Amino acid sequence: MVGAVDLLYRALYRGVLSRMPERAAIAMGQWGLRHVPLDRLALFHNENPRLAITLGGVKLPNPLILSSMYYDTAILRRAMGLGWGAVTAKSITPGPRPGHPEPNLVRIETAEGPGLVNCNGFKNPGLEAYRAALAGLPHRVPLIVAAAGESAEDYVRVVEGLEEFGDLVELNISSPNTKLVYGWSTRPHELKDVFRAVRGATRKPVIVKISKGAPAITASPATRRQRAARARSLAPRRRRQPEGRAAGRPRARAARATPRRRARRRRRSP
Numbered sequence: 001m002v003g004a005v006d007l008l009y010r011a012l013y014r015g016v017l018s019r020m021p022e023r024a025a026i027a028m029g030q031w032g033l034r035h036v037p038l039d040r041l042a043l044f045h046n047e048n049p050r051l052a053i054t055l056g057g058v059k060l061p062n063p064l065i066l067s068s069m070y071y072d073t074a075i076l077r078r079a080m081g082l083g084w085g086a087v088t089a090k091s092i093t094p095g096p097r098p099g100h101p102e103p104n105l106v107r108i109e110t111a112e113g114p115g116l117v118n119c120n121g122f123k124n125p126g127l128e129a130y131r132a133a134l135a136g137l138p139h140r141v142p143l144i145v146a147a148a149g150e151s152a153e154d155y156v157r158v159v160e161g162l163e164e165f166g167d168l169v170e171l172n173i174s175s176p177n178t179k180l181v182y183g184w185s186t187r188p189h190e191l192k193d194v195f196r197a198v199r200g201a202t203r204k205p206v207i208v209k210i211s212k213g214a215p216a217i218t219a220s221p222a223t224r225r226q227r228a229a230r231a232r233s234l235a236p237r238r239r240r241q242p243e244g245r246a247a248g249r250p251r252a253r254a255a256r257a258t259p260r261r262r263a264r265r266r267r268r269s270p
Contacts, residue, residue: 005043013114022105022116034074039081046083053085056205058142058167060085068146068170068209071124073137080140087141091122091148091172092130094157099123100177121177122148127161134165142167144207150178152194156201163202170207171198 017025038044051062062085070076071090079087100121108115124130137143145166147158155171163169173181173191184191198206 018107018114022107023103026105026116030070030072030075033070033078034072037078039078044081044083051085055086055142056168056207058086058205060142065144068144068172071130071133073133076143077137077140080138080143084141086144086167088144088170089130089134089146089166090124091146091170091175092124092127092158092162093122093148093150094127094154096126096129097122097124119177122175127158131161131165134162137165139167144168144170146170146172146209147198148172148175148178148181150180152197155194156197159198159201163204166204168205168207169198169202170209172209174209174211 017029020028032038047061053060053063062083064083064085066079066084066087068088068090070079071092076087076089098121100119100123104120105116105118108117125133134143134145143166145162145168147155147162147169149155149158159169159171171194173184173194175181184194195206195208
């Protein structure tokens with residue numbers, strides 16, 4: 001049954017969605033999530049206790065988590081019945097943001113498969129409007145609420161406003177839409193103060209969403225000692241070739257070492 005649904009989706013994507021303009025394809029997919037009751041299918045309710053995990057002290061039926069994509073509670077409600085272990089709401093800022101002008105989507109093909117890259121600029125209705133929307137959202141699986149902003153005070157305000165509606169809290173410091181926030185990824189001595197402030201605002205488990213291009217956070221002993229964050233969420237980044245190294249060319253050290261290793265193997269051979 002699972003294999004048949006997989007083939008059906010691939011046929012739908014390749015035959016219909018991938019042939020449509022990006023905006024039209026996204027709109028059609030979101031319409032389907034809102035109005036087609038896929039969550040009533042028994043296929044998505046096949047829970048396996050062996051897949052259950054605990055994240056920050058919160059029990060999840062499986063380790064698959066829907067990433068921060070939607071703030072529409074109709075879509076989140078439907079997604080909670082589609083087999084995810086948890087669902088992450090879209091990052092929310094203190095005030096409403098209109099986001100970047102369209103088009104802000106591009107279709108890509110990678111070795112892992114087809115997909116879409118977006119840069120919507122933190123488009124969201126703002127804290128107070130979203131609090132009202134989340135108040136009526138049932139938790140069929142754990143909900144992760146996400147905070148974003150332009151300062152440490154913004155993060156504290158959003159976390160204080162949303163934490164009662166979420167099972168876990170995510171801090172989004174991966175987005176290049178705010179230079180200050182993105183800069184924290186390379187200045188962990190400043191970021192730990194944000195962790196302290198947020199930790200004082202909630203007792204819920206905290207997840208930090210960082211860019212994979214921010215090694216300073218994970219490498220810093222000062223940041224690791226804080227232990228304010230119970231988990232990390234890595235946002236994807238485009239691969240870059242190391243400076244001064246030609247694509248596909250081995251490093252010089254490896255190239256010089258190879259003949260010596262071969263010579264040693266020849267001497268050891270009987």
